[in-house]
Amino acid sequence: MHKLALTVMSLLTLQSLWSPAMSEGTPLVPNEDKMQSGILNGRATIKIVGPLHLSEGIVVMKDNEISVLSDATDSIREAELSGQLIHAHAVGDRPSRIIKGLAIFTGGYSIKALDGHGVNESIAVTDGSKYLGHIIDSSTNLLRIKTASGVIVVPIRNIAEISSPRAFEFSITANDEQPSASDSVASAQNRIAFDPTLNSDPNNISNYLHASTVHKQLSENHLKKRVLTTGLVVTGAAACIAVPFGCALFTQRPNR
Amino acid sequence: MIAAIFFAIASVQLCTASYADPEDLSETDIRVEKAQACLTCCLKPPSLQLAKELGLVELLLKLRTLSEHEKHKHGTAPLSSESTSLRQEIGEVVLTTMLQCQEVIAEIDGEISEADELKSAMGNKRDAAIKTNAIANIVTNGFITGVGTTLQEPFETFPNSRFELPGEIIEASGSFASAGLGGYALKQNAGVKLSGDIKPNMLAKVFKRPNDDETEYPDVIWRYLNATLPGTKVTRRQLLIQRWEELGRIPPQNTQKGRLYMRTLAGTIPQKNTITMNMLDDREAMLMDVKADVSQIYKELLNIMLVVRAL
Numbered sequence: 431m432h433k434l435a436l437t438v439m440s441l442l443t444l445q446s447l448w449s450p451a452m453s454e455g456t457p458l459v460p461n462e463d464k465m466q467s468g469i470l471n472g473r474a475t476i477k478i479v480g481p482l483h484l485s486e487g488i489v490v491m492k493d494n495e496i497s498v499l500s501d502a503t504d505s506i507r508e509a510e511l512s513g514q515l516i517h518a519h520a521v522g523d524r525p526s527r528i529i530k531g532l533a534i535f536t537g538g539y540s541i542k543a544l545d546g547h548g549v550n551e552s553i554a555v556t557d558g559s560k561y562l563g564h565i566i567d568s569s570t571n572l573l574r575i576k577t578a579s580g581v582i583v584v585p586i587r588n589i590a591e592i593s594s595p596r597a598f599e600f601s602i603t604a605n606d607e608q609p610s611a612s613d614s615v616a617s618a619q620n621r622i623a624f625d626p627t628l629n630s631d632p633n634n635i636s637n638y639l640h641a642s643t644v645h646k647q648l649s650e651n652h653l654k655k656r657v658l659t660t661g662l663v664v665t666g667a668a669a670c671i672a673v674p675f676g677c678a679l680f681t682q683r684p685n686r
Numbered sequence: 687m688i689a690a691i692f693f694a695i696a697s698v699q700l701c702t703a704s705y706a707d708p709e710d711l712s713e714t715d716i717r718v719e720k721a722q723a724c725l726t727c728c729l730k731p732p733s734l735q736l737a738k739e740l741g742l743v744e745l746l747l748k749l750r751t752l753s754e755h756e757k758h759k760h761g762t763a764p765l766s767s768e769s770t771s772l773r774q775e776i777g778e779v780v781l782t783t784m785l786q787c788q789e790v791i792a793e794i795d796g797e798i799s800e801a802d803e804l805k806s807a808m809g810n811k812r813d814a815a816i817k818t819n820a821i822a823n824i825v826t827n828g829f830i831t832g833v834g835t836t837l838q839e840p841f842e843t844f845p846n847s848r849f850e851l852p853g854e855i856i857e858a859s860g861s862f863a864s865a866g867l868g869g870y871a872l873k874q875n876a877g878v879k880l881s882g883d884i885k886p887n888m889l890a891k892v893f894k895r896p897n898d899d900e901t902e903y904p905d906v907i908w909r910y911l912n913a914t915l916p917g918t919k920v921t922r923r924q925l926l927i928q929r930w931e932e933l934g935r936i937p938p939q940n941t942q943k944g945r946l947y948m949r950t951l952a953g954t955i956p957q958k959n960t961i962t963m964n965m966l967d968d969r970e971a972m973l974m975d976v977k978a979d980v981s982q983i984y985k986e987l988l989n990i991m992l993v994v995r996a997l
Contacts, residue, residue: 482896485908501894508945510896510954539955540896543884644882644961648807663822670830670859674852675837 469494470518470529474602474620479511480544480595489622491515494570496533511538514568515600516586529602532592533624536568544596549628551575551594553584565594591627598624714996721996725750728996731916732982733989739909740779742990745772749997776994780987786904787983790888793901794977797887801970804880808963812877819871823864830860880961882953889972890952892923893939897954910983922979929975935968 476487479498490497490506494516497509506512518531535541553561553575561584563577573584602622720728725746729737737743749772754765765773834857837849890897891908903911911923920928930936936951937944949955951969 479896481898483891483898483902484896485891486894487896500896504945508942539949540884542956543886543896543898543954644804644880645807647880648804648811648878663825666863667825667830670863671833671856674855675849678848678852 474622509538510540511535533600534597554591556590597627717996733986736986801966805966808877815874823867827864877963879959882957885953887953893948895952895954
């Protein structure tokens, strides 16, 4: 009885992680390599995302929205990274099924840590076009990229390839062996891995940039600001004396 | 009679030799006796914990069964190859752990030095600003108020009181300006506020925030910080954070304000006008606390090596 309950729970957990899009109507066929895109819900543990190391990282996926949390006790609002999952599909048979796709991060506390210095992001579309610029926003169906010619909205279903320090190819190894009855532990047995779509420069100069930015602020002279402030103070002082004195000079002497 | 006295003296010496005072034994000898009797009794609980973590307990037990302490101490006969190999293995593990500690301490020292340097530069800027404020205060409170007061004097050459009211107005303006500058000086006392990019430091992992390659802790050090203290249910890391909360360095971590300040201290969010002297003070103090905790590993390693020497 106990084994049966565990087996049912394992199936339910895996099923909760993956569900085909209801609008498409075609059931998932596990033997085919190319799967139709579906909607992902669930949790998985994560250790590394790009340059970020997370000792107890958790990834929460809800309706293809992804949030990376540093700690299981953090709320979604305090996510380190948040974004969208694109082209999620399952590969392989149970129990070694792997879920793959693309993840593009557009928000979160640590989003700026993913950015490379002077890197251009690109989106290749199914019709052969390619857009170069900076990805600014994403939603369930659309991606916005700011190019030299303005903001372009690209439907997600038309995206063939993304090359960006904020975009990653993800793969989730779903663990069917769920020894624990606790939801939070059982769901965290899934592991997600992120592979970058853009290889960053090994000679990363971001640390030097940070130091130089801070030192530059300290050595800034603000000459214009100081001249303006001094001028205002002197003018104010002169006005404090001159205005009442001037009024007194030009008013009629009181008769005594 | 004389023979009896000699016999008595010899008996006393024999008795004292048979029942030697334990206080006469050296620390090393005491340790040797203890190690031969019970290895785990010889190691303090934190040292035993670390030895288990490093996988050294089995090696120490094997070394103890070889009972080659006298050979090792006097170097009279060559040690068995197994003993030599065990000692070498233990030495390598201890040395590697020491170097890993040094790596963490070096990184922390670098960050403390950087914070010190920034604080010094910010302090100089603050002092310059306060000096300017003092000069401005002299001008307003001294000069303007003085002019106002002078105008109120009943000059004999000016028999009317035309300048009395303007003098009072000027005096009042000087006083108000002085009060305003004084208030501004209080704000300047906090020092300048700087901005910076995301740059995680060694506090990031302690606060369970994202860190990078440079601020990563070696596994053994991280497990040591996350191990519960013997006899308690609190880990060293949790104890550190508790202490910082008690000292008021960080707001409670279960509040949003606390979590945001932890991110600021750890450098894991963009630092927009949040790099202040007070924040750098807190960061420096916390880094020193972490460094002190990590350095405790040396004591445990020394305890382990002393036991190795005793076996």
